[in-house]
Amino acid sequence: MANQNMENLVSLCKRRGFVFQSSEIYGGINGFWDYGPLGIELRRNIRESWWNRMVDSRDDIVGQDASIVCAPQVWQASGHIDHFSDPMVDCKQCKRRFRADHIEDKRKCAECGGELTDAKQFNLMFKTFVGASEDSTSVAYLRPETCQPIFANFKNIQTVSRLKVPFGIAQTGKAFRNEITPRNFIFRSREFEQMEMEFFIHPSENKKWFEYWVNDRLNWFVDLGINKEKLRIRPHEKDELAHYANGCSDVEYQFYFGWQELEGIADRSNYDLSQHIKHSGKDLSYFDEATKEKFVPAVIETSVGLDRTFLVLLSDAYEEEKIVEEGKEESRIVLRLSPKVAPITAAVFPLSKKLSEPAEKLEKDLRKHFRTEIDVSGSIGKRYRRYDEIGTPFAITYDFDSEQDQCVTVRSRDSMKQERIAISQLRTYLETQVG
Numbered sequence: 001m002a003n004q005n006m007e008n009l010v011s012l013c014k015r016r017g018f019v020f021q022s023s024e025i026y027g028g029i030n031g032f033w034d035y036g037p038l039g040i041e042l043r044r045n046i047r048e049s050w051w052n053r054m055v056d057s058r059d060d061i062v063g064q065d066a067s068i069v070c071a072p073q074v075w076q077a078s079g080h081i082d083h084f085s086d087p088m089v090d091c092k093q094c095k096r097r098f099r100a101d102h103i104e105d106k107r108k109c110a111e112c113g114g115e116l117t118d119a120k121q122f123n124l125m126f127k128t129f130v131g132a133s134e135d136s137t138s139v140a141y142l143r144p145e146t147c148q149p150i151f152a153n154f155k156n157i158q159t160v161s162r163l164k165v166p167f168g169i170a171q172t173g174k175a176f177r178n179e180i181t182p183r184n185f186i187f188r189s190r191e192f193e194q195m196e197m198e199f200f201i202h203p204s205e206n207k208k209w210f211e212y213w214v215n216d217r218l219n220w221f222v223d224l225g226i227n228k229e230k231l232r233i234r235p236h237e238k239d240e241l242a243h244y245a246n247g248c249s250d251v252e253y254q255f256y257f258g259w260q261e262l263e264g265i266a267d268r269s270n271y272d273l274s275q276h277i278k279h280s281g282k283d284l285s286y287f288d289e290a291t292k293e294k295f296v297p298a299v300i301e302t303s304v305g306l307d308r309t310f311l312v313l314l315s316d317a318y319e320e321e322k323i324v325e326e327g328k329e330e331s332r333i334v335l336r337l338s339p340k341v342a343p344i345t346a347a348v349f350p351l352s353k354k355l356s357e358p359a360e361k362l363e364k365d366l367r368k369h370f371r372t373e374i375d376v377s378g379s380i381g382k383r384y385r386r387y388d389e390i391g392t393p394f395a396i397t398y399d400f401d402s403e404q405d406q407c408v409t410v411r412s413r414d415s416m417k418q419e420r421i422a423i424s425q426l427r428t429y430l431e432t433q434v435g
Contacts, residue, residue, distance in 0.1 A: 006257070009185070009314060009315060009318055010185055012318070012333065012389065013039070013185075017038045017039065018035070018038050018039040018314070019034070019035055019185075020034045020035075020036055021033065030182055031179055031189045031190035032189065032191050033186050033189060033307075038343040038390055041343035042310060042313070042337075042342075042343045043193075043310060045341040045342075046306055046310060046341060049224065049340065049341065050172070050195045050306075051063070051172065053220055053223075054197050055170050060163065060166065060167045061170055061197060062161050062163065062169060062170070063169070063170045064157060064169055065173065066149030066150070066152075066153065066171060068142055068173070068174060069128070069143070070140075070148065070149055070152070071140075073279055074148050074152055074276075075125065075141055077276050079275070080125060080141075080144060080148075081123070081141075084125060085121040085122055086100075086101070086121070086122055087099065087101055087120070087122070088100060088180055089103070089116045089117050089120075090116065090117045091109040091111065091112065091114045091117075092114055092115045092116070092117060093109065093112050093113075093114025093115065094111055094114055096109065096112075097180055098116075099180050099181055102181065106119075122178075123178075124144060124177045124178050124179065125142070125176075125177070125178065126178055127139060127141055128142060142175075143175055144176060145175050145303070146172070146196045147196045147272075147303065148272070150171055150198045151272045151273055151299075152276060153169070154200070154297075155283075155284050158200075158286070165200050165202060165297055166199060166201040166202070166205065166209065167199070168198060168199040169197070169198050169200075170196070170197040171194075171196055171197075172193065172194065172195045172306065173193065174192070174194075175191075176190060177192075178190060184255075185311060186307045186310065186311050187255075187260065187308060189307065192305055192306070193305070193307060194303060194305060194306065195303075195306055196304075197302045198299050198300075198301050199213065199300040200297040200298070201298050202297070203269070203295065203296075203297070203298040206246055206267050206269070206300065207267075209300045210246075210247055210265065210267045210300050213265050214233060217251055217263055218231065221251060221253075221263075225313075225316075225336075225337065225338030225341070226312060226313065226316050227316055231251065232251075232252050232259070233249050233250070234249065234250045234261075235248075235249045236250070244268060244269050244272075245267060245269065246268075247266070247267045248264060248265065249264075250263065250265075251264075251304075253312045255315060256315075261308075262304060262308050262309065263302065263304035263305075264302075264303050264304075265302050265303075266300070267298070267299075267300055268298070268299045268300070270296040270297060270298045273297060273299070274296055277296065284296065314335065317335040319334050319335075319336060320332075320333050321334065323416065325384075325416060330381075330385075332385055332388055332389075333388070333389045334388040334389065334413065334414075335388070335389065336391070336413070337391035337393070339393040339433055339435065340435060342371075342391045342392060342393055343390065343392075344371050344372065344373055344387070344390065345370040345371050345372060345394065346392065346393070346394040347372065347373050347374070347383070347387045347392050347395050347396065348362055348366070348372060348375070348396045349374075349375055349380060349396065349398065350397075351380070352400070355400070356376055358398060358402070359374060359376075359398040360374055362408070362426075366426070366427065369427055369430075369431070375387070383395070384411065391413075392413060393412070393413050393433070394413065395410070397409040397411070402423070405420075406422060406424065407422050407423060408421060408426065409421075410426075
């Protein structure tokens with residue numbers, strides 16, 4: 001990742017339609033982001049990769065899609081209503097708000113020098129109301145995480161799926177946290193998408209399954225094409241652990257602003273199910289028919305942010321470089337995204353507008369199997385630059401010889417090497433490259 005900083009990346013995301021500031025025409029709203037045509041394709045590819053690995057390729061994990069608004073008792077049982085908060089201070093002069101644990105001088109504002117208030121706890125959940133009245137009886141919350149509805153549905157899903165412990169329940173979806181200081185582009189925002197899995201186990205097998213999921217989740221990031229040298233596992237210190245957790249490790253990436261968490265893998269013991277048993281009065285225990293043992297399952301949780309994965313893919317892939325192509329030195333921005341996740345797999349270029357009709361036919365045939373586009377404007381070199389910048393792995397040029405030899409020229413984004421491929425073999429060639 002050469003010469004990369006957040007400003008350049010944000011500029012690219014806006015210029016090429018990956019990410020826009022939400023409500024930009026009204027000045028924007030801090031902590032909220034909109035994803036454009038390329039952004040939604042990259043997000044979809046990330047989500048599908050995760051779902052394929054966690055659900056489709058396994059026979060011990062199933063999925064669910066729970067509602068964003070749950071009964072408030074769910075968040076009371078989980079501890080979010082009483083404890084999901086950050087310490088907050090306000091500046092009496094400039095009225096800015098800061099997290100107390102993120103500032104060095106607890107008395108003086110770093111922005112204007114004004115006096116700071118004493119720290120107060122600020123609950124991070126977004127409050128709303130359900131129904132016609134807006135009073136204490138209709139209070140509800142936008143979910144701050146997707147895992148609690150999994151615990152609430154444990155018995156339903158175990159019954160209908162007929163799965164035996166150990167087994168998992170996976171979910172992807174939006175979560176909302178009223179962060180005091182959203183920062184670092186989409187890394188920390190107020191609306192984001194989580195991909196979480198709760199793996200229910202016998203309490204005696206927590207160490208085995210915790211180690212298994214730590215290794216598996218690290219390998220997923222590597223399989224996405226992220227530089228392994230910039231990834232690490234960081235076990236939590238004892239004073240970082242929640243009171244109910246036996247252990248937790250984070251998969252971290254070395255951004256330009258430091259090592260930051262991408263995913264947390266936690267041994268949550270059987271705290272969550274026990275809390276919901278206590279607050280709901282429902283029996284959420286599991287009966288093992290083989291051993292005749294009844295127990296409350298413990299849980300290994302894997303929780304990854306789709307938006308953070310999106311950001312790390314772009315950060316890791318972004319490069320500015322000098323190249324020599326067709327005898328001339330040029331600068332290019334290139335996103336070296338893996339073909340597995342790139343928003344567009346291949347771009348088709350007719351060498352001349354006179355060749356647009358057969359090139360369009362070729363692109364439509366490829367579109368049945370890959371995400372493709374056709375581009376007829378500008379020189380071939382300019383078209384290469386456009387698609388290098390959005391991470392398209394392959395550029396396919398249909399030229400005047402293609403009519404006779406039924407071949408096209410395929411250029412690799414990373415090596416810039418070109419080779420002649422028979423049109424009849426093009427699909428197989430791309431499938432091999434994508435993997």
